[in-house]
Amino acid sequence: MLESRRFVIIGFFALVGIIYLLRLFYLQVLDESYSIESSSNSIKRVIEIPFRGQIYDRTGKLIVYNTPVYDLLVTPYKARVDDTLRFCQVLGIERRDFDSLMNAASAYSRVKPSLFLRQLSKEDFASIQDIMVDYSGFEFAKSSLRTYTAPTLANTLGYVSEITKGQLEKQEEPYYRQSDYIGQSGIEKIYENELRGKRGTKFVMQNVSGVYKGPWKGGELDTMAVAGANLYSGIDLEVQQYADSLMVNKVGSVVAIEPKTGQIISMVSAPTYDPNILASRYFSKNYAALARNPYKPLFNRPVMASYRPGSTFKLIQALIGLQEGVITPESGFTHANCPVGCHNHPATGTVALGVMHSCNPYFYNVFRRIIYKNNIQNTFKASAVGLDAWHDAISKFGIGQRLGIDLPSEYKGNLPNKKYYDRFYGEYRWKFSNIYSLSIGEGELLITPLKMANVAAIIANRGYFYTPHVIHGIGDGKKVNPEFLVRHDTGVESHNFDPVIEGMIGAVEGGTARRSRVEGITIAGKTGTSQNKRGDDHSIFIAFAPAENPKIAIAVFVENAGAGGSAAAPIANLIIEKYLTRKITNKALEERMFKADLMSKVILPGQKKPISADSLKKKLISPDSVKKKPVVKPATTPAPKKQ
Template sequence: MNEQRPITIIIIIIIIGAVLLTKLFLIQVVDDSFLKKAESNAIQRVVDHPYRGLVYDRTGKILVYNYPIFDLMVIPREFQVGDTTRFCEIFKISKEYLVETYTAAKKYSSVKPSPLIKQISTTDFARIQDFLIDYPGLFVMTRSVRSYPQQSAANALGYIGEISSNQLEKDSSKYYKQGDYVGLSGIEGYYENELRGVKGVKYKLVNVRGVDKGSFKDGEFDTASVAGKNLVSTIDLELQQYGEMLMAGKRGSVVAIEPKTGEVLAMISAPTYDPNLLTGALFGNNYMELNRDESKPLFNRPIMAMYPPGSIFKIVQSLVGLQMGVLTPNTTYSCNRSLVACHNHPSPVNLFGAIRNSCNPYYHQAYRAMINREVSSNTFKDTELGLNTWRESVLKFGLGSPLGIDMKNEKGGSIPSSVLYDKKYGEGRWKYSTIYSLSIGQGEMLVTPLQMANLAAIFANKGYYYPPHMIKAIDGDPNKIPEEFRTRKDVGVDAHHFDMIQDAMAEAIYGTAARAAIPDITIAGKTGTAQNPQGEDHSVFIAFAPKENPQIAIAVYVENAGWGGRAAASTASLMIEKYIRREVKRLALEEYVLVGKFM
């Protein structure tokens, strides 16, 4: 019995040893989880942020490029600082900021990097880089912010900023992380997916002090970032800058479109701002200051401001009436000022004369003929049916809803329906006398400057338009822009109706906007004066030129500047001359607009 005991002990030892060896084999060879955990303590995963795509104007001039900045990252567990006061002096931060940021980083993760100081300029980075080795747990991540060499087209181009928590929650692609930058408005926002590029990842070996010891496994697992796609915008920088100069010190909008393509040549929102203010470390402070500005420079007026169209809408009324068969070129009405006020001109007038002289009583009577067509024995019902039929025709002109431009936050204006008046006055309690102000583009009707410029393009094209858009090509390929911007939209009015309309608009220049005439360039246009209950009326003008072969369609709104034949018409005329001739020779008219004494 005693002789067998050593054998039993040996067997037990052999079994235990075999178990231990097997476990060791599994840990070291089969299961690499411990290896990974060990490596993770020495490997630093660094995201390689791609360069954002560049933006050019239609002639190849650079509008937006990237400027390098640096984020100072911290790994809380490794971070050590002896003299806090000296650290804060070197990095130009307060002790409170250091404590707050470090606490937030530690709360997020003690082993993962978090930003300690964001958006350090190249100058400041050059000053601090030699001190980084003294502080374990710190390293620098290179990023880029936008820079605008031309300081122009701020509202159209938009800006980028740090992604919000709400945007992160909605990011189904999981592309973004807290602290990433994203396009927030304008072209930057709409074309975010094209501009942002693809992130890369680099794995680096670091020692216990966080000092970089080179790539992990010679970069076997690294992936390179892919730069964003470059965009060629439709903007003509020279025209854009000229328009911004003309609108300096004023409030309003200028939108110019190439009629045959829908490409936006200029989009001016006045007052504007230097887009470089919304870049870099001072983004937050500058944004708050601009947002508090009573003149609202961040408000993108061309696509967000809504006004009554005024007399400009008479052209739409004329075309709808012609297509309905209610009007003909020879339809004649007297200028009966007991119906609505008007200015002095010959009476009676036919449709051509009504457009040329902008006769309010003519359109009061013509609109009534369109609305009250005696399709019902009930007067109230007849007006309701007529209004809804008329409205369907007007909506085809791109009014009453957003045109779908490639920018965020576009407003659609309003073309009222019977539903609105039923709510306002009660069903069966309104009739033509309630809504006659719509006949001359007033009342509850609202449009945006972009929609008005698009109307000018429709008149130039004799009945069709391409949705206005800001991008001409993506990565050099014009076929990569969204399909909807290459899809023609017809407004449902026969082309031959536009012949007389164009002739009348050309004559109207000499009737109500003589100062807008350009020698040797035939402009077809229409003035308007949009009523403003809060103050002086707004000056409005739309036009296209040359009449024989339209190259530019334009809408100008100058707020609180009165009659459309002055401020708006003069501005539009100068813009047309600048685009077609590339220079302006009517210096007296230019000075008149720059001074801005229109009333």
């Protein structure tokens, strides 16, 4: 018994010894990482940052690409600068900048490299590369700068900037490091994981002075950086730039959609800015200037701004009334006992004429019939029950909810229901006389320009829509997000769209939008005038064309421009013609819209009157307004606070 225990103990220690020897053999012979660590004085591990994916328009034109640049890094404990004055002269910085940057780097880590100067061009790098060999502790790292082929789509594309401390701490996987760049808004943010690519690693040999001596082991352990996936958008760059030009000196939005796919053709937020000014070493200065601008060029109006839809909402009222059977295409109404006023127009004895002439009393009666299901009783309970049914039918058009576009911060708007009014009046203490303004798109309704462009697409498709989206393809295979292939039905049968579309065509041919009709193209449109507490009303127009085979649906909002036919309709119809024919026939109308300066009508919060146009222009930033600095600029890393 004792003898067997002795063999067990000996066997146990022998096994431990064998395991120890095998582990030692693995670490010293097989495991390359151990060899790399043990040779840290002569072998350096370099992280390769991949290029971000590029972005293309629907015709294959490049919108966003990368320009190679270099960042200068410093490792404080290795840094040796005997002649600080000469060093500063080489880099084009002040002595105080040098001290501040070195203090900031030391506060981060004395043994880890951190950013000293960012975004040196190839020319900058070439001019100082040889000189920097004399200064140990400094090294260059390849980087890239987002570059835009045209000064457009700033809010839609978004921007990239240095990752914040909060973002570093919250990241789910340890991918980003200090000074890395990350998409902060727009497409750059939504598709960050696809755009960022995959980091690479290479091992290089260097001498005691840090001078590069070639790849270690011929680079057999290196891994290549993989560039981010390219994105393919539905944007038509030519049409986008044309829409931008029409919205100069105006506040508002343009959203154009391809009805049969949901792809965004154009998206304008005005006033805007050149995206290149946030893709430079002057990011902090330019961002601060944009943030201070009272007209909020950083605010993405197509998906974030809220307006009352005005008369454009009458289209949905008509469709719900027809689907519910409370009206027919031949229904007509008088103006008697109607609390909403009417424009001076011929009789509206049909749905088509009601739409064509945008008759307020007509749609007051339509809404009343929807709420009471043709049993006209102005009671509290009937109003509440009818409103909730109306709310459910309207919500199928995407109103009062987020559509799910691939852009951040989409505003869902407001579509009131029973609970909404109960909070203000008390349960069953309100009735139709409290809510009738909803009939003509006023009252508590709030929508975004994106939603009204989607309504135009729904009518163009006669009852359905696909989630609007900017990007329709990801990577070489142009993979499509499956969410954008789901068809959403409104529950309105296709034949009920006939009288509404007839009225929309009539509005452009001889009604409220007749002054901006386009020869040779049948456009179905509807004007709207959104009430505004400050200054003139907002001008709205939604449309699609060609009416017989729709290829574009559009919504245009121009703040403080008055009636829908005065500004929004001409801009929309010019964009439609540009997209469908690549030319403009009505040059006089085009010139008038180019020259229209409507920003001077805008009354900002806290003001009693508009700002003059000249004063406003001084507040807007442009790339030309940024003065050229020396070729090398200090990084924006702040100096640490004094204890």
